[in-house]
Amino acid sequence: MELLINIDVDDLPRGIDFYAQGLGLRLNRKLFDGTVAEMLGGNTPIYLLAKPAGTRPTTRADTRRDYRRHWTPVHLDFVVANLEQAIERALEAGAEIEDWPQDFDWGRQARLSDPFGHGLCFIEWKGQGYGAVAG
Known part of the structure; x- marks a missing residue:
């Protein structure tokens, strides 16, 4: 696939x-x-x-495209080598920060949105990344 x-x-x-x-x-x-x-x-x-903006996403949709910040259960994660540098670069290009870096067993993560309202995350792995998570 x-x-x-x-x-x-x-x-x-x-x-x-x-x-x-x-x-x-x-x-x-x-x-x-x-x-x-x-x-x-x-x-x-x-x-x-x-x-x-304002166009219908499908012929069956009742809603219209809107590029203000919106939530959806699908987003993109970008794995980066240096979280702070990635955040700074994205902010300079027009992203908005939504959650500053947080630490987890598997690494660090920051949540942002692009200029079109789509959510995205930056992830900086630590050790084995998700491999460090049991079960």
């Missing part, structure tokens, strides 16, 4: 800039008449999809 990650944004150039400057990904190519940006640099490609 192949995993692709798609993230809706209302401003594609701003999305490309944030995910490049803030997270260290790189634009590989644009697709579908320039409405999709393929960002590489992690284990899985991330596709930024230009979707205007």
Whole structure:
């Protein structure tokens, strides 16, 4: 199975800039008449999809796209070598911090949101990472 990650944004150039400057990904190519940006640099490609605010996400949806901060049970975790540097870089690129670094047996984590309201976390492993968690 192949995993692709798609993230809706209302401003594609701003999305490309944030995910490049803030997270260290790189634009590989644009697709579908320039409405999709393929960002590489992690284990899985991330596709930024230009979707205007106020549009319906599906033909059956009652809701409309809204790029203010929103909660969803799905978010992205980015494993970083230096948590503070990653946070600083992301904040300079337009992220917002939601929870400052917290320590766990497996490492450290900070919660942020991107400029489009999507939640994301930075994780800095300690030792065996999740392998240190029993059961």
